[in-house]
Amino acid sequence: MLNSSLVVESVLAKKEWLEQIPENLSTKAKELIEINDKELSLISFLKTPNQVVALVQTPQYQLNIADITSELSLYLDGVQDPGNLGAIIRLADWFGISHVLCGEGTADPFNPKTVQATMGSIIRVKTYQTDETFFQELKIFDPDFPVYGTFLDGENIYEVPLPILSHMRESSAGAIIVMGNESKGIRDTVAQHITRRLFIPSYPPGNPTSESLNVASAAAIVCAEFRRRS
Numbered sequence: 001m002l003n004s005s006l007v008v009e010s011v012l013a014k015k016e017w018l019e020q021i022p023e024n025l026s027t028k029a030k031e032l033i034e035i036n037d038k039e040l041s042l043i044s045f046l047k048t049p050n051q052v053v054a055l056v057q058t059p060q061y062q063l064n065i066a067d068i069t070s071e072l073s074l075y076l077d078g079v080q081d082p083g084n085l086g087a088i089i090r091l092a093d094w095f096g097i098s099h100v101l102c103g104e105g106t107a108d109p110f111n112p113k114t115v116q117a118t119m120g121s122i123i124r125v126k127t128y129q130t131d132e133t134f135f136q137e138l139k140i141f142d143p144d145f146p147v148y149g150t151f152l153d154g155e156n157i158y159e160v161p162l163p164i165l166s167h168m169r170e171s172s173a174g175a176i177i178v179m180g181n182e183s184k185g186i187r188d189t190v191a192q193h194i195t196r197r198l199f200i201p202s203y204p205p206g207n208p209t210s211e212s213l214n215v216a217s218a219a220a221i222v223c224a225e226f227r228r229r230s
Contacts, residue, residue, distance in 0.1 A: 002029060002054075013035065013053075014052070017051040046116075068138070069138070072174055073098075073176050074092055078187065080182060081182060083117045085117070088215070093125050101130050103130060104132065135190070138193075145174075148176065148222075149190075151185065151186065157201075157222065
């Protein structure tokens with residue numbers, strides 16, 4: 001957090017942690033406060049906190065369609081579980097995805113459980129609270145911009161052509177992947193904006209298996225396949 005662009009109001013830490021912080025980072029926080037184990041346990045959301053907590057201003061990112069269309073981005077339609085959202089932000093960071101759009105019904109990206117699940121990726125991945133009007137604005141900006149989504153009746157992701165993002169088109173070089181609600185999937189009102197429906201097949205084909213994949217696991221598979229083709 002201290003080494004990011006976020007504004008750190010306070011760092012509350014045990015003495016041994018404060019003694020080890022590099023001098024160039026100690027000035028990044030507006031205040032450093034020494035606390036003991038009991039005080040740390042009272043203010044932390046964790047049952048067994050480590051040595052330090054920070055109070056950081058929630059960043060307010062301005063959604064810019066041009067930024068979204070220049071690279072691979074994620075749109076989450078009603079991903080309600082903070083743990084799933086945090087895991088998706090973390091994998092977005094891993095796969096070099098800078099923008100995660102949180103559609104209607106999606107958990108707060110700055111929910112404490114979400115922040116914890118990101119394991120620090122929240123400082124590098126920009127998140128935006130938006131709704132279906134985003135797709136209307138996207139269509140005005142670029143009517144042919146590719147929007148992918150995962151469905152049980154989609155095309156096998158390993159067999160369909162996927163864009164080579166860095167050389168895909170002259171007007172833009174990106175794509176959007178839509179991931180849906182944990183139990184209901186992608187809503188019809190969002191699905192109508194998707195230009196290609198993808199399916200992650202189970203293995204081996206035809207064998208009895210679970211009903212579906214966890215949304216964070218599915219997002220990881222899709223993002224990995226997109227990056228593998230790039």
